[in-house]
Amino acid sequence: MEKLSAKERMLRLLHRLAGGQAVSSDSLVHEFSVLPVLAVSCYWIWLYIAYSLDVFVVPFEDIVRFDILQKGFGFLGAALFMIVVARLRTATFFERTPFLPLFALGAAASIVVVSALARAGIVVAVPVILLVWLLMGAGTAAAFLRLFDGLQGAGQDRFCAINSLALLLSGFFYLLLLGLQDGIRLVLTIFVVCCTAFAPLSTPGSGAASGNDDGVSAGNGTGGKREVSAGGVKSPQAPAAAAVSALLSFRGELFLLSVVFGLAYCLGISLSTMTGSLEFIWLSLCIPGIFLILYSVFLKNRMSVRVLLTFLFPIAAFFLLLLPFSNPFGLVLCCSLLVMCFTTYDVLNVVRLRSIIAANRLPRAKSWATGRYPQLAGLVIGWTIGYAMLLSDDALKGVLPAVCVALVVAIVGMLTRYVWKFSDAPTGVSQVSEETVEQVYDAIALRYGLSPRECEVMALLVRGYSTERIGKDLSISYHTVKTHVYHIYQKVGVHAQQELIDLVEERLRLMR
Structure with missing residues (x-):
């Protein structure tokens, strides 16, 4: 019997705890995502230093609520940067060069220098201040692209866990x-x-370095173009129109919730600054982090992201209705709870977007920007509405109820559309014609290079069958089924049965 040293036994134990992936002594930090968690945590800290505190704010008494205006330009800079990346035909430039990290560092350094000069008593012109805030916002967008592009290959479960722990x-x-x-x-x-x-x-x-999420070589590395031979047939060379449709499918709801968040965050930051209750940001960060950690550990295989997102619509509408009728403390609390809902919603949508990009082999930087700029555009609009209200107390008291009611009506309409869309859509393969299901299975087999036996196992997995049941139905051993399941997950780029079911159902919806 092979004797193992204490170090080797520890590595094998860590190997099992890490989900069976290869572990070496020099890669444990990466394997357990310490550095990714630290990087994403620092990203959130950067955002909240910039937007929740007045560290970078340059005072200027001639402009009313100039602090809120500056932060609004930060959101505008982030939105413009994402729009530019989404529209560029050569967006792969951002994946192959160190432009994103260098730009993020340069943008942060510029606003730190301007803030330090202002604190030293040096007068800084208003256009320069606003320009630097635009650059700072663009820098946060560049950091976002760099972070989540780098985490693209982490797998959906680990990706969600990294973001939850970082929050x-x-x-x-x-x-x-x-x-x-x-x-x-x-x-x-x-x-x-x-x-x-x-x-x-x-x-x-x-x-992650090659942009793959399934362990299969990407061939020519052109950001989405790949060939997989399955029975002599090659999969499509470019992302299909259905994949692009999947990428754009949730942008409307994300835009609407972002408008609500922008309004609540603007009012909450302003009121908390005046009352000294800046601790409310902690509520908006830690509670979503705790909830998402519990979800990624206990619920990810029992409840899909789509179902979870549906519950956040009425919760946000409830707090929005309470907003105009609260005292100053209640107003800050409602704003913080709205921010908490949005933070949870935002992270789940990032997980959802990562899954779409990985499953369809879409160009990474361009796809991340395309899926994210509606959120930033909504933030800008919501922040603008809030800033306009803050310019006049009468406007805040008189217009806020009407604005909140209008947003609640829009949320109810979005929720109705959302529920109708997915209740009308198939919730399982048994509700769809056999011919359509076979077409989806064939398309997945061609794209990911599944063998005929793997395709059979996949079909039973999608029906919710256990490993033991699959072995009995196909007359193969338990360990053989486990091997097939492992290969399917590796090729398709998923890490759980529910993720595979979600992938198949998404393709069924796109074929309707």
């Missing part, structure tokens, strides 16, 4: 920031931006 950690870091002086916060900003921009993100064997 939780950033909430505790935020509490520490509240007790620091602005000078220390400025120095800390450079540190967190460097971590965000340059921390290694690829996990061993994840294929």
